[in-house]
Structures are given as C-alpha cells and as structure tokens.
Amino acid sequence: MAVDRERVSALVRELLVAIGEDPDRPGLRLTPQRVSETYAEFFSGVGEDAAAPLAHTISVATGPAPDTLPSGAVMLRDIRFRSVCEHHLLPFSGHAHIAYLPGEQVVGLGALPKVVDILASRPQVQERLGEQIADTISSSIDCRGVLVVLDATHQCVTMRSGRQSESSTVTIAARGAFADAVARAELIALIGRNRE
Incomplete structure (x- = not known):
C-alpha cells in the first residue's frame, strides 16, 4: 500500500x-x-514482503564455491538503518549487526540490508524491529541460528524532556543456536571489535 x-x-x-x-x-x-x-520514503516498507530479498539462495555444496563451506557464522556488521518511532513519530537510527549460522544454503550478503530496510521503513519500536528481522531470516533461509543486534539513537530520547544526547539503545534478538548466551558471546565480541 x-x-x-x-x-x-x-x-x-x-x-x-x-x-x-x-x-x-x-x-x-x-x-x-x-x-x-x-x-x-520513511514508510515505504508498509505492506512490503520483508522475506522477498531472501528468496534467492546459493547452495554451499554445489554453488559457485563448493570448496569453501562455512564452518561458522556469517556476519554482516554496521548496516546503517533509520526508522520512525511509532510512539512519537520521531526518527531513530543506528546500526544493525546480523549473523546467521548457515545450513546448506546461504544468501547474498546484499540481501540482509534489504530486509532491514523494508522492516525499518514502517512505524516501529526498536525491540520489535530486531525480532522481526530475526524471524524473517530464520523462517526464510536454511540456518541453524540467527543473531540480530541493533544499536540506535532515538530522537524521542535525545530531543525531548531529559535530552540524553549521548545515549543509545541496544537490543538483541536471537534464534536457534544463538538463543544460548554462551553460543553468541563470540559474535557479540566481534561486533564490538574495533576496526583498524
């Protein structure tokens, strides 16, 4: 619509x-x-199918690089996103970090930011956005686990009343193997690792 x-x-x-x-x-x-x-532009994701970007998968056994089967998680860090808080219709923005533990199929890395963009382009709350991203990935591709970490700054916090200009909100959504805190600890550490 x-x-x-x-x-x-x-x-x-x-x-x-x-x-x-x-x-x-x-x-x-x-x-x-x-x-x-x-x-x-902000609400272009309303009514869009967030799983559509994940429809094309690549076989890790018979695909273009069968000699490089992933033995661990695939992670894409620092996906920029922006959304609008449904409570005050003020923007929030930040970074999404997504990891998944592939089964026999993987997706092109460019598909993951598209899922984030579609789901973020709706009136949202950050907690639900992370859960929706995790649910979309876990139900659309062959994977054993999904981890979604969102780190965002909300204008309803930075510009209203208390004006906490330096604060950010971090949420975690985990599915499958990453529902266990110990199993996702390495990935959480990698997200925070500084780049040189």
Missing part, C-alpha cells in the same frame, strides 16, 4: 494550523508537500 501523499499533505497543513502557525507563510508553504514526500 503506497502512502497517500495528498492526504498526508492536507493533514500536515492542518497540523500547522493546529500548532498556531500560518501554513501560507513563505517558509511553510511547501512544508506539507515536503513532509508527504518524506513520509512516502
């Missing part, structure tokens, strides 16, 4: 009136249209 830009624009105009502003003054005249275009 696509965002109804005309309706969003009309509602933003009403919002400006409701806060005591003049939506016809020069600085605000184009604001309703700008916000509707922004919302069309």
Whole structure:
C-alpha cells in the first residue's frame, strides 16, 4: 500500500494550523508537500514482503564455491538503518549487526540490508524491529541460528524532556543456536571489535 501523499499533505497543513502557525507563510508553504514526500520514503516498507530479498539462495555444496563451506557464522556488521518511532513519530537510527549460522544454503550478503530496510521503513519500536528481522531470516533461509543486534539513537530520547544526547539503545534478538548466551558471546565480541 503506497502512502497517500495528498492526504498526508492536507493533514500536515492542518497540523500547522493546529500548532498556531500560518501554513501560507513563505517558509511553510511547501512544508506539507515536503513532509508527504518524506513520509512516502520513511514508510515505504508498509505492506512490503520483508522475506522477498531472501528468496534467492546459493547452495554451499554445489554453488559457485563448493570448496569453501562455512564452518561458522556469517556476519554482516554496521548496516546503517533509520526508522520512525511509532510512539512519537520521531526518527531513530543506528546500526544493525546480523549473523546467521548457515545450513546448506546461504544468501547474498546484499540481501540482509534489504530486509532491514523494508522492516525499518514502517512505524516501529526498536525491540520489535530486531525480532522481526530475526524471524524473517530464520523462517526464510536454511540456518541453524540467527543473531540480530541493533544499536540506535532515538530522537524521542535525545530531543525531548531529559535530552540524553549521548545515549543509545541496544537490543538483541536471537534464534536457534544463538538463543544460548554462551553460543553468541563470540559474535557479540566481534561486533564490538574495533576496526583498524
């Protein structure tokens, strides 16, 4: 379902009136249209199939590199994401770190950020976003475990009342073999490891 830009624009105009502003003054005249275009981008994941990027898998036994079977986890760190908190409609953004323990099939690494983008492009809470990413991966590909760590800064925390500008929120979602804290400890350490 696509965002109804005309309706969003009309509602933003009403919002400006409701806060005591003049939506016809020069600085605000184009604001309703700008916000509707922004919302069309921010909420483009509503109604999209987050599993679609994972539909094409590669056999590790008979694929292009059968001599390089993974013996451990596959991890992609520092996937940039942004979303909008459903409680205040303020942005939050950060990094997603995803690891999975492959079975006989793997996916192209570019598919994982696409899953994050689709699920983040909806009104969200960080805790649910991580769980949805983990569920999508674990139910769509042949894997023995999934770990999703999200580290994000929320404008509802950094810009409202207490204004904790340096704070970030970390959430962990784990499935299969990584549901055990000991099994995921090495991966958590790798996520935090500095790059040289």
